[in-house]
Amino acid sequence: MEYNTRHNLGSSVVADDGRELPLVTYEPAQAPVGVVLVVPAMATAASFYEPFCRWLAEQGFRAVTFDYRGMGGPAQMRAETADVDRWFADAALILDAVADAADGLPITWVGHSLGGQMVPFVDHGRLAQVITVAAGDGYWRRNAPRIKWVTPLLFAVVAPLAIRVAGYYPGSRLRMLADVPAGAMRQWGRWCRHPEYLQADHPEAPGLFASVKAPLMSLSFEDDELLSAESIKHLHDWYVNADQVRQRYSPAQLDGRRVGHHGFFRKANVDLWEELVLPWVASAV
Template structure:
């Protein structure tokens, strides 16, 4: 691993029970990433929580959860992958990258920064964020991962209505938008932040197959990479998450074949919610979901009482 420069911190603010800092750090290839560090001020730090975002979801979406966890004694780092929101270049058109860079280089760089030998490091993955662990060369530094809505992305796992909607978006809506803009102007549909063309192209290609990128002849090395992961994984699927239902989750998670795996199905009713879907895991009202995860993490902290 390269020696990275010290974490740069700016725009510090103090809130009830935690301190919030804007930070910059480097991916493994030196690309500068922008994140936010939440540090508890009224509790000793129990452990570090690193948030690995979903595709096209900016770090600000996870603010409420980050503040909640920090107030309970966890130091939290969330960040934008390259090409996304605060880590994007001024012009996305012509920006070249691989969808896999977010895991291989960006998440790996965040792990390298946030890891402390005397502090447990937990990963909270959302959708792509749960896929990304297997791409990192330093996954052994992660104590455990909770991932939400992580699946294989194939439309065949979705209910009929969502299946039709997704196919229309991929095959009719997105292609002309990308052809005109030179990137995916996803923000115009209010579905997420704009995405680099390379991310769009690979994502579209891999979502056509039931086993996602594991079926790509150019990505067969990924089978061995994912088999190396031995980090305990808690894979959560909401039963109303049409994008990542349990069968989609199983299709992807089977490739973490040497990781201790815990499959958790949840429903909105059991948490007093009207709906969870693909994004509700981190929205207001989901505190009971967060509590279950944090209780599990606390039980895994070495020498915790």
């Protein structure tokens, strides 16, 4: 399918410190009926969301996604100084650019994992609605059982040593998560060891979450290898003033299919996009 480029959204956004933040935009063949901003999970490249974004464009929506600072090869990882707060600030700037170019079209935020945690830190008043996918708080005691007791060792021993040796966290080589810049990994580890997660650095977070009033749909899966049902509930309970629909699926409900933490965005699950995502985003049009 051919995609046009009829929009005034540039190929990048210039951050407040001068850094260019590249955008990946998928434009429908006809004038878009809405805009979807796909906000990645930790250590997940924008290219991972290409099938989902292309499908959104085929449904008539402009789809936009991006990489967090530092995503790339080892040299880029070592040179990166950003922490997770910097990623949040970048996402806020990107939303502003997407909204400015939307010409009044409704904007849906699709936040995968980390992307579902940062809504309170952006101008969410510009959002028509929010979809979170496999998003929970990261406190280690609320992790999925298979990783719960490994996580303290990861953040207290493995990650600091690996960062000292490699200059970044080489998770893909260690087969423990994926590659993450040092500053982001250190801050995330601090959050994951705090019972209220990002409130370790953001005591103001409850008020920020309470300020979110956009309708919100949470999608989660029982076979998520990272987050438990308790973790997902804990995060979404902070969104006290958002009208919420929470949907959680077992493999049995999906004909034995495994979805896990990342699988929802794989092309094999297009039927779930049609059943769960399309009615939601279309409802704002």
